[in-house]
Amino acid sequence: MKMDHEAAGLAQVIAGDTAISTVGKEGKGLTYRGYAIEDLAQEASFEEVAYLLIEGKLPTKSDLKKYQDTLKADQAVPDPILKILNELPKLADPMDVLRSACSVLGVIEPENKSHNTNNANNAKQIASRLIPFSASALLYWYLSNFAKVKQIETGENSIAGHFLHLLHDKAPTEEARRALDVSLILYAEHEFNASTFAARVCTSTGSDFYSAIVAAIATLRGPLHGGANEAAMKLIESFKSPDEAEAGILERLQRHDLIMGFGHRVYKDHDPRSNIIKAWANKLAREPKQVVMLSIAERIEKVMWQEKHLFPNLDFYSALVYHFLNIPTFLFTPIFVISRISGWSAHIVEQRENNKLIRPLANYIGPDLLPYLPIEERKG
Ligand code: COA
Numbered sequence: 001m002k003m004d005h006e007a008a009g010l011a012q013v014i015a016g017d018t019a020i021s022t023v024g025k026e027g028k029g030l031t032y033r034g035y036a037i038e039d040l041a042q043e044a045s046f047e048e049v050a051y052l053l054i055e056g057k058l059p060t061k062s063d064l065k066k067y068q069d070t071l072k073a074d075q076a077v078p079d080p081i082l083k084i085l086n087e088l089p090k091l092a093d094p095m096d097v098l099r100s101a102c103s104v105l106g107v108i109e110p111e112n113k114s115h116n117t118n119n120a121n122n123a124k125q126i127a128s129r130l131i132p133f134s135a136s137a138l139l140y141w142y143l144s145n146f147a148k149v150k151q152i153e154t155g156e157n158s159i160a161g162h163f164l165h166l167l168h169d170k171a172p173t174e175e176a177r178r179a180l181d182v183s184l185i186l187y188a189e190h191e192f193n194a195s196t197f198a199a200r201v202c203t204s205t206g207s208d209f210y211s212a213i214v215a216a217i218a219t220l221r222g223p224l225h226g227g228a229n230e231a232a233m234k235l236i237e238s239f240k241s242p243d244e245a246e247a248g249i250l251e252r253l254q255r256h257d258l259i260m261g262f263g264h265r266v267y268k269d270h271d272p273r274s275n276i277i278k279a280w281a282n283k284l285a286r287e288p289k290q291v292v293m294l295s296i297a298e299r300i301e302k303v304m305w306q307e308k309h310l311f312p313n314l315d316f317y318s319a320l321v322y323h324f325l326n327i328p329t330f331l332f333t334p335i336f337v338i339s340r341i342s343g344w345s346a347h348i349v350e351q352r353e354n355n356k357l358i359r360p361l362a363n364y365i366g367p368d369l370l371p372y373l374p375i376e377e378r379k380g
Contacts, residue, residue: 003363011265015192015358016200020053020346023191024264029272032189033057041276046159046184047071052343052347053189054127067128068157073134075153075162077101077140079109082152085141094138094334095226101137101215102130106210123352126209131159134338139166141329159338160184167327176325179280180335183318186273187336189343191266195220201343203351204358216344217337223260226340229332232261233319235300241292242299243299249303261316262304273312278317284324293320 160180164172220226
């Protein structure tokens with residue numbers, strides 16, 4: 001007998017303990033290591049949040065300075081990887097580029113697991129290496145294909161600044177820097193989502209840090225997970241006015257299409273991250289074209305609530321924020337990766353601290369035992 005719908009996809013199943021974040025617990029919203037996402041998005045920087053997730057506590061001023069210096073020093077991409085990036089097709093999917101770059105870094109700078117299978121210090125070093133490295137590698141590939149590469153290291157103190165500086169070949173405004181910074185904070189961690197769970201499954205076999213990150217990137221790539229922000233942008237851009245959007249969404253809903261950027265497996269009536277990023281979309285929308293896009297998005301939100309009681313998740317308004325920051329749509333999901341490496345890393349470290357192989361059972365729905373027929377006796 002098939003599993004009931006409730007249990008399919010491990011919905012409602014508690015698959016392990018974590019002290020890293022809580023998602024959607026009644027009255028609690030989203031917290032990272034006990035701190036409310038609203039406070040972190042208002043007060044903290046992404047670097048503070050990454051430190052909090054990976055080290056388990058907020059940094060002091062000197063911890064943060066040291067961590068920022070480490071992230072800055074880790075912006076470089078080794079020559080063999082630059083060569084590989086130069087050879088990759090111009091029309092490759094950037095998520096494939098990022099997945100490959102992280103995998104090759106694991107060959108060139110492998111994790112030291114030979115003497116101690118839970119070398120947390122080395123794991124944390126790799127975590128801080130991978131965050132700026134992934135931004136540099138991605139943008140090196142993108143710029144060498146579509147524009148001029150001037151540099152890979154920017155000397156910027158923040159990941160948001162480094163990314164925007166590389167992408168636009170100039171220092172970003174404080175407002176742009178902060179908008180991306182907040183988005184990185186919101187994307188950094190989300191409990192046992194699919195990519196984090198993939199990283200934990202990989203880690204549970206005793207595999208290395210890079211392999212777990214590569215498994216997570218591969219899992220995030222799908223449109224039901226990380227890919228939704230790009231799909232949401234394409235949806236918003238496909239309409240010229242709010243009225244056209246309303247008609248288009250109603251038509252899609254009649255066809256039972258999924259509307260990307262809406263709904264959530266755990267949150268049932270709102271995503272606590274959505275209002276924060278929506279406020280940034282409002283702040284950044286200045287040109288008339290941007291204002292129209294925002295009103296299209298708001299109309300889609302209204303129709304989705306009226307028709308399906310579905311609310312925007314983080315991906316929906318993040319798409320507009322990235323668009324208003326002049327970030328090409330096909331780099332949206334890779335930005336999610338750059339940020340989420342912090343959460344994945346925290347989970348890899350946590351999984352190793354109290355490891356147990358993750359190996360569930362399957363509900364078998366295949367045939368009962370069959371007699372084996374010699375090949376001559378089988379019919380077509
Ligand atoms: N657009 C239209 N209908 C949606 C929908 C969406 N975005 N999300 C859920 N629904 C509908 C489903 O079709 C289903 O309807 P039904 O009961 O008539 O069959 C119902 O709502 C329940 O959805 P279900 O697919 O069982 O929920 P889930 O928990 O498995 O899925 C998501 C959660 C996130 C995968 C799902 O909402 C989705 O695919 N959203 C779009 C992709 C996206 O934005 N992903 C990013 C997540 S952060």
